[in-house]
Amino acid sequence: MSRVAIVGVGQTRYSRESGRSEWQLAVEAISNALTDCGIEPADVDGLVRYSYDNVDEAMIVRSFGLKLRYYSQTGFGGLGAPATLAHAYAAVASGQARVVVCYRSLNGRSTTRYGRAERSLGTGGGDLIATGDRAPSGAFAGPYGMLSPGQVMAMWARRYQWEAGLTEDELAAATGRIAVDQRAYANANPDAVMGGRPLDQTGYLAGRVIATPLRVFDLALETDGAAALVVTDAAIGPRPAVWIRSAIQGLIPYAESIATYGELRNGPTYRSLGSRLLQDAAVRPADLVSASIYDATSVSVLLGLEGYGIYPVNRAARAVIEHGIGPESPLPVNTSGGHLSEAYVHGMNLVIEAVRQVRGESMNQIPRSGPVLVASGPSGLVLTP
Amino acid sequence: MTSPIPPRVVPEESELTAPYWASAMLGRVALQRCLDCGLVWHPPAPSCPAGAAHRIEWFEASGRGRLYSYTVVEHPVHPAVIGALPYLLALVDLDEGPRLICNLVSTDPSDLSADLPVTLSAGPAAGGLTLPVARLDESAR
Ligand SMILES: [Zn+2]
Numbered sequence: 143m144s145r146v147a148i149v150g151v152g153q154t155r156y157s158r159e160s161g162r163s164e165w166q167l168a169v170e171a172i173s174n175a176l177t178d179c180g181i182e183p184a185d186v187d188g189l190v191r192y193s194y195d196n197v198d199e200a201m202i203v204r205s206f207g208l209k210l211r212y213y214s215q216t217g218f219g220g221l222g223a224p225a226t227l228a229h230a231y232a233a234v235a236s237g238q239a240r241v242v243v244c245y246r247s248l249n250g251r252s253t254t255r256y257g258r259a260e261r262s263l264g265t266g267g268g269d270l271i272a273t274g275d276r277a278p279s280g281a282f283a284g285p286y287g288m289l290s291p292g293q294v295m296a297m298w299a300r301r302y303q304w305e306a307g308l309t310e311d312e313l314a315a316a317t318g319r320i321a322v323d324q325r326a327y328a329n330a331n332p333d334a335v336m337g338g339r340p341l342d343q344t345g346y347l348a349g350r351v352i353a354t355p356l357r358v359f360d361l362a363l364e365t366d367g368a369a370a371l372v373v374t375d376a377a378i379g380p381r382p383a384v385w386i387r388s389a390i391q392g393l394i395p396y397a398e399s400i401a402t403y404g405e406l407r408n409g410p411t412y413r414s415l416g417s418r419l420l421q422d423a424a425v426r427p428a429d430l431v432s433a434s435i436y437d438a439t440s441v442s443v444l445l446g447l448e449g450y451g452i453y454p455v456n457r458a459a460r461a462v463i464e465h466g467i468g469p470e471s472p473l474p475v476n477t478s479g480g481h482l483s484e485a486y487v488h489g490m491n492l493v494i495e496a497v498r499q500v501r502g503e504s505m506n507q508i509p510r511s512g513p514v515l516v517a518s519g520p521s522g523l524v525l526t527p
Numbered sequence: 528m529t530s531p532i533p534p535r536v537v538p539e540e541s542e543l544t545a546p547y548w549a550s551a552m553l554g555r556v557a558l559q560r561c562l563d564c565g566l567v568w569h570p571p572a573p574s575c576p577a578g579a580a581h582r583i584e585w586f587e588a589s590g591r592g593r594l595y596s597y598t599v600v601e602h603p604v605h606p607a608v609i610g611a612l613p614y615l616l617a618l619v620d621l622d623e624g625p626r627l628i629c630n631l632v633s634t635d636p637s638d639l640s641a642d643l644p645v646t647l648s649a650g651p652a653a654g655g656l657t658l659p660v661a662r663l664d665e666s667a668r
Contacts, residue, residue, distance in 0.1 A: 259605035263536065270607055270654075273539040275570040281538035282570050283628045286660075287600060287608040287653030288616050289536075296598035297618055304596075304641035352602040353616070354636070395576070402618055403569070403626050 146234045147383040148227065148525070150179030150372030151494045156335050156485035159252040160366035168197040168247035169205045171368035179372050179379030181241055186372075188212035188239030190226040192488065194219055197247050212239035216391070219399040220436050222246075223489025224516045224523045228389035230373035240374060246490040247368035255364050256486075259289035277402040291438055292361045294400045296353035299441040301406060303355065306456035310355055316459035317440040318346040320475075321359040321482055323468040324437070328479025331505040335363055336483040360440040362481035369490035371497065384500040384525050387513065388422035390415055392520030399519065400438075407519055408448035408455050415520050416450035423524035425513045427451045432474045432499045432508045434492035436518035437481045443467065446517050447475070469506060477506040489518050500525050534607050536654030544571050546585045554649020556588040556659050558623055569625035590647040591664070592621040599636050600653075611653040619645055619661050630660045638663070 152174025154160070154167045176183060183206040189199050193215040203210060212233045216222030226244035233239040248254065254261050262279035264271040272284025277294050288294065303313040325341035328334035341359060349357035377383035392415040396404030405411060420427060427450065435446035447458040452473050467475040478484040478495035485491050496514045498504040516523040540548050547570075550557035560567045561575040562582040568575075575581035595618040603609045617631040620642075631639075632650050643663060650660035 257604060259607075263605065263607075264539075265534075269535045269537045270605075271539050272536055272654075275544070277628060281540070281544065284536045285538050285652050285654040285656050285658060286616060286628055286630050287536070287611055287614055288628055289608065290604040293598055293600055293604070293616060297596040297616065300598060301596040301618075301641075350602065351599075354599040354601070356598075358602075402628055 146231045146373060146375055146386045147377060148371050148373055148386065148497050149378050149381065149383055150175040150181065151370070151497050152176070152178055153333070153369045153487070153491065153494060154367050156333055156365050156367040156487070156491070158335070158366065160249055164196050164247045164249055164368070165201055167249070167366070167368035168202065168245055168370070171247065171370040172202065172206070172243055172245055175243065175370040175372050178381060181372060181374070181378060183208060186241045186243055188230065188233050188242030190214050190216065190229045190242060190244045192219070192222045192226070192246050193217045194222070195246060195248070202245070212242065220438060220489045221399050221519050221521045223436065223493055223518050224389065224521045225391045227371065227373065227386060227493060227523055228391045228521065231386045231389050234373055234375050242373045243370055244373065245368065245370040246488050248488060249366045250486055250488070251364040251366050257290055257292060257361065257364055262289070276398060277400055283402070291400045292356060293353045294402055295439040295441055296356045297402065298406060298445065299355050299439070302441060302444060305406070306459050308459055312463065313355055313459060314347065316444060316462045317356070317360050318343045319462050319466050320440040320443050321346050323466045324476050324480045325483045326468060327477050327506045328483035331478050331484055334479040334484040335365060336479065356439060356441070359482065362438050362486045363483070365485040365487060367485055367487050369487045369494055371490070371493060382501045382527060384497045384527070387425070387524045387526050388419050389523050390419040390521060394520065397520055407442070407445035412449040412520060413451060413455070416517070416522065419522045419524060420451065423513060423526070425524055429513055430473055430515050431510045431512040432477055432496070433515040433517065434496040435475050436489055436492065437476055440482065443475060447473070450515060450517050450522065469508060474508050477504055477508065492516065496525055500527050533610055533655065535656055536607050537656060543573060547571055550587060551658050554657065554659050556590060556621070556627065556647055557585050558588050558625060559583050560586050567623045567625055569627065588621055588623050590659070592619040592627070592645055592647065592661070593642040594639065594645055594661070595620045595626060597631055597636070597639055607655070608653050614653040617661050619647065629658070631662070632660050633662055
């Protein structure tokens with residue numbers, strides 16, 4: 143098996159208003175990640191970024207004086223988070239690069255708010271133009287007022303409620319437990335935007351309804367910040383190496399990031415991708431010590447727990463009502479607070495938390511050593527010590 | 528004080544999607560169908576997903592379907608739809624197979640459950656146009 147490791151992680155402060163450009167944030171996060179592993183910029187020969195990122199490769203190459211021999215991009219928003227590491231894994235394993243930096247930088251609160259529609263609607267002749275054929279905001283969605291990711295995921299939540307045979311109150315008990323448990327993790331994480339703000343089920347239920355059945359606490363934060371990771375072919379630097387054991391970057395019809403036309407993310411194709419990811423790492427779901435599951439909304443966690451085989455289809459909600467996703471649960475999830483309560487760095491902060499769990503450095507460290515899952519819809523990673 | 532007329536949210540059309548929108552502006556749903564294998568799909572695509580060489584045609588759908596999911600939108604994410612709040616977004620699985628995004632009108636959400644029959648016809652879309660919207664099919668309940 144090829145030996146490829148994540149050796150460095152770095153981030154900026156997570157805030158609602160950075161007061162700095164996304165370029166400045168990216169440079170700070172990458173500098174911190176290189177310092178974390180003691181690698182000099184001169185040794186970096188690969189970059190992977192999100193196609194959505196406003197900070198392109200040339201800006202990073204200039205900022206650090208890099209001489210690259212490899213760069214690539216991952217598409218479809220948050221699916222790109224584990225996928226950036228999948229690209230780095232492939233590039234290093236094939237010898238196309240020796241040291242690859244993956245990054246994401248966004249002023250997601252002060253500039254481009256993913257919970258708002260202004261970024262996605264064009265204007266013309268006094269009208270707003272809904273373009274493309276994707277949801278939300280595309281031509282087949284925008285004219286009906288489907289304009290935000292939260293609205294699409296509210297429809298996932300309702301369908302999941304029906305298919306799992308839950309009442310609306312039972313669904314809220316499960317999604318509320320996810321929001322409450324992730325907030326408790328955030329309360330112990332000094333980097334978390336919501337660190338000082340406890341949340342209980344009563345507070346969750348009192349949250350403003352955004353799109354039924356989802357409330358404000360079911361939705362990802364909007365955050366200014368950047369995060370970066372360094373990947374190479376050896377255990378370099380002062381920190382424990384985190385080995386990439388398997389990676390998957392799936393794409394099936396209508397499975398782009400916020401899909402309305404295909405199967406739910408606990409459907410048979412997703413389960414088959416999830417099971418392949420674990421098989422490739424020779425890991426069973428019960429072996430996992432913790433997981434980072436992309437939580438654009440709380441319901442994504444329920445669907446991810448089923449899509450990656452942690453619970454059988456339509457069973458995650460009842461299991462979460464009973465056990466939660468906290469430190470004592472069968473599989474602790476999003477132990478930094480996740481997108482709901484730490485920060486929304488488009489999945490990259492979730493990858494960093496998975497690395498910290500494997501290293502034994504999390505602010506909510508799970509006291510067992512073993513494989514950690516990173517899952518974002520049809521893209522995922524298995525990491526091990 | 529008179530309030531300004533809010534902007535409408537209108538679809539961008541292309542050569543590929545023009546037949547869809549020509550029907551939609553009349554409250555009808557046009558779909559693509561494969562003449563060789565019978566597959567029906569939406570949104571419009573340049574080829575049959577089962578065979579790029581297959582011959583395809585447009586046809587008018589029955590306008591009947593079942594409720595796959597819905598949400599009551601209560602929080603405005605754009606000024607253009609504030610006047611429409613709260614509105615019901617729905618996903619409808621058409622009898623012909625494909626799923627459609629639309630609004631559900633004249634409906635009390637407490638009546639809704641999985642796979643209820645709906646019919647599609649011209650009505651007010653939340654973005655200000657008249658487009659195919661869903662209504663519960665009372666005759667089929
Ligand atoms: Zn065909």
